[in-house]
Amino acid sequence: MPKQIPEQILENYSKEKDKKLILEAFEFAKAAHEGQKRFSGEDYIVHPLRTALILSHLKLDAETIAAALLHDVIDDTKVSPHELEKKFGEEVALLVYGVSRLGKLRLPKQNLEVEPIEKRDEKPISLETENLRRMFFAMAEDIRVILIKLADRTHNMETLEFIPKEKQKRVALETMEIYVPLANRLGISTIKTKLENLAFPYLYPKEYQWLEDNVEKKRKEARKYIDRARENLKDNLEKEKIEVVEIKARLKSYFSLYRKLLRYNMDFDQIYDLAALRVVVKDVKTCYETLGAIHQYWRPLPGRIKDYIAFPKANAYQSLHTTVICEKGRIIEVQIRTPEMHEVAEHGICAHWAQKEGIDLVRQGKQFAWIQQLAGWQKENKDAKEFLEGLKIDFFKDRLFVFTPRGDIIDLPEGACPIDFAYGVHSAIGHHCVGAKVNKKMVPLSTPLRMGDVVEIIVDKNKTPSRDWLRFVKTGIARSHIKKQTEINLLGGLQQLRERFFKIRKAPKPAGTLPAGRQEKEAALQKSPEKTAVMVIGGKTEVAYILAKCCQPKIKDPVAVYLARIKGKASVHKKDCQNFKKLAEKWPQKILEAEWK
Ligand code: MN
Numbered sequence: 001m002p003k004q005i006p007e008q009i010l011e012n013y014s015k016e017k018d019k020k021l022i023l024e025a026f027e028f029a030k031a032a033h034e035g036q037k038r039f040s041g042e043d044y045i046v047h048p049l050r051t052a053l054i055l056s057h058l059k060l061d062a063e064t065i066a067a068a069l070l071h072d073v074i075d076d077t078k079v080s081p082h083e084l085e086k087k088f089g090e091e092v093a094l095l096v097y098g099v100s101r102l103g104k105l106r107l108p109k110q111n112l113e114v115e116p117i118e119k120r121d122e123k124p125i126s127l128e129t130e131n132l133r134r135m136f137f138a139m140a141e142d143i144r145v146i147l148i149k150l151a152d153r154t155h156n157m158e159t160l161e162f163i164p165k166e167k168q169k170r171v172a173l174e175t176m177e178i179y180v181p182l183a184n185r186l187g188i189s190t191i192k193t194k195l196e197n198l199a200f201p202y203l204y205p206k207e208y209q210w211l212e213d214n215v216e217k218k219r220k221e222a223r224k225y226i227d228r229a230r231e232n233l234k235d236n237l238e239k240e241k242i243e244v245v246e247i248k249a250r251l252k253s254y255f256s257l258y259r260k261l262l263r264y265n266m267d268f269d270q271i272y273d274l275a276a277l278r279v280v281v282k283d284v285k286t287c288y289e290t291l292g293a294i295h296q297y298w299r300p301l302p303g304r305i306k307d308y309i310a311f312p313k314a315n316a317y318q319s320l321h322t323t324v325i326c327e328k329g330r331i332i333e334v335q336i337r338t339p340e341m342h343e344v345a346e347h348g349i350c351a352h353w354a355q356k357e358g359i360d361l362v363r364q365g366k367q368f369a370w371i372q373q374l375a376g377w378q379k380e381n382k383d384a385k386e387f388l389e390g391l392k393i394d395f396f397k398d399r400l401f402v403f404t405p406r407g408d409i410i411d412l413p414e415g416a417c418p419i420d421f422a423y424g425v426h427s428a429i430g431h432h433c434v435g436a437k438v439n440k441k442m443v444p445l446s447t448p449l450r451m452g453d454v455v456e457i458i459v460d461k462n463k464t465p466s467r468d469w470l471r472f473v474k475t476g477i478a479r480s481h482i483k484k485q486t487e488i489n490l491l492g493g494l495q496q497l498r499e500r501f502f503k504i505r506k507a508p509k510p511a512g513t514l515p516a517g518r519q520e521k522e523a524a525l526q527k528s529p530e531k532t533a534v535m536v537i538g539g540k541t542e543v544a545y546i547l548a549k550c551c552q553p554k555i556k557d558p559v560a561v562y563l564a565r566i567k568g569k570a571s572v573h574k575k576d577c578q579n580f581k582k583l584a585e586k587w588p589q590k591i592l593e594a595e596w597k
Contacts, residue, residue: 018062025066032077039162054151058350067095098145157198172202187348226275273333298324423478432459545570551577
């Protein structure tokens with residue numbers, strides 16, 4: 001039984017009440033998961049413990065750690081959200097509930113194809129995948145829920161070898177398509193890199209094997225000279241009286257190395273950052289001094305000096321980069337940054353919890369373009385807790401994500417109903433929609449949908465849209481389809497009328513069989529064609545029409561018809577009517593030929 005791990009977590013927290021909360025959550029989770037095992041054969045509690053440990057390294061608050069310890073109790077044990085709330089309070093219960101809700105999201109089945117590795121950069125992200133990412137943010141409601149999911153997924157990937165073979169690939173692909181971009185977006189490069197490298201061998205076994213076979217010697221060599229270069233640089237900076245916080249030597253990670261090799265015809269000699277040094281110094285001024293000192297000892301490659309301090313990357317990354325030629329013509333990359341920049345580079349959004357005081361969080365936060373996007377966050381405050389509140393996710397709050405029975409995600413505006421959903425899937429489904437089941441229950445077609453609903457549409461090929469639907473649909477696409485289709489139906493109805501009319505006319509008819517109105521109309525037609533003109537609309541004579549009030553067309557005026565929205569009536573305009581011209585420009589599909597005969 002892992003006893004010591006909670007202590008590793010606890011040592012990151014100094015307040016008594018934080019320690020108490022974490023310990024209680026641990027005891028509660030341990031009891032709830034009692035007797036359960038992971039696929040690896042370990043006690044289940046190992047998993048929530050590892051999840052919590054990852055988050056404690058990111059220095060997240062005690063509530064997040066408690067929720068991480070409890071994150072699987074709702075799904076895998078008999079504990080209810082209500083019980084959690086009573087024991088640990090609303091905040092922790094909401095986090096756990098959020099994690100369990102997100103756990104139900106799956107990559108759509110048709111997206112399970114693994115894209116060839118060389119195409120990863122080119123391919124546009126599929127709409128389903130993008131929707132799934134957005135849905136993650138929308139459903140999480142609190143950034144900390146996503147952070148717990150990322151840590152949870154990290155341990156699941158670390159133990160992927162133990163789960164059934166047929167599941168491995170799906171989990172790895174989901175990790176690459178959903179979790180890696182999320183970690184990237186939040187700037188947590190430690191988790192992003194880790195997930196990428198863990199998924200790599202499962203998704204691209206051949207490529208991985210090639211790298212294993214070819215890179216080992218190069219890496220060993222690189223390790224040797226980078227370690228030597230590290231010692232050298234340390235001595236030199238000391239001589240220059242530059243105070244160094246830390247110098248680290250590192251090798252490029254497998255996955256990013258492979259992708260870079262692809263771009264350089266698999267030629268290792270073109271990869272200048274296979275080995276890199278990272279120098280952390282106390283402040284910005286010292287960063288530039290360090291750069292100058294390095295360039296005195298090692299000649300820089302021209303065009304490779306990058307100042308991300310003056311020009312931070314979109315995810316707020318800051319550092320100075322240079323590529324230099326060191327001993328024996330070896331080429332290495334050096335990154336120079338302050339401890340704060342380092343924290344942001346490694347932990348992204350989580351760096352804010354670490355830098356509790358003395359840092360202007362507002363200014364820091366503004367550097368994260370995605371935070372502004374995500375939260376519209378503007379509050380002037382320095383308190384970590386309030387900062388967190390500012391991170392409540394409302395970027396997607398007016399969007400609604402629902403599922404098809406196959407698990408596809410349809411993105412709709414708030415308040416959308418099953419008809420919007422039906423048109424969102426396909427216009428034919430919308431046109432023939434006669435009923436809807438939401439979460440397997442029949443509902444009226446006007447029912448507003450809720451986040452995460454599974455919606456099934458019942459269709460009948462013989463049914464057509466009703467104009468009534470226009471009263472409650474929310475999407476423009478449903479609206480325009482319904483209007484168009486009901487107009488076509490109207491004309492189709494007229495076509496039938498016409499056929500019936502002519503059939504009756506042609507048939508030898510005993511007097512009195514025609515309805516009175518028609519007898520009169522026929523009589524008029526036969527009596528004096530030169531006095532009575534007939535309107536021919538779209539080649540038909542029996543279309544009901546009104547004469548437009550704006551231009552009041554007279555007999556023999558050149559005319560055309562606009563199918564008015566209201567009641568689908570044909571309104572006859574003069575061809576040179578200004579109103580008509582405007583309508584024709586806007587709705588060319590609603591214009592019909594017309595003439596007097
Ligand atoms: Mn879990």
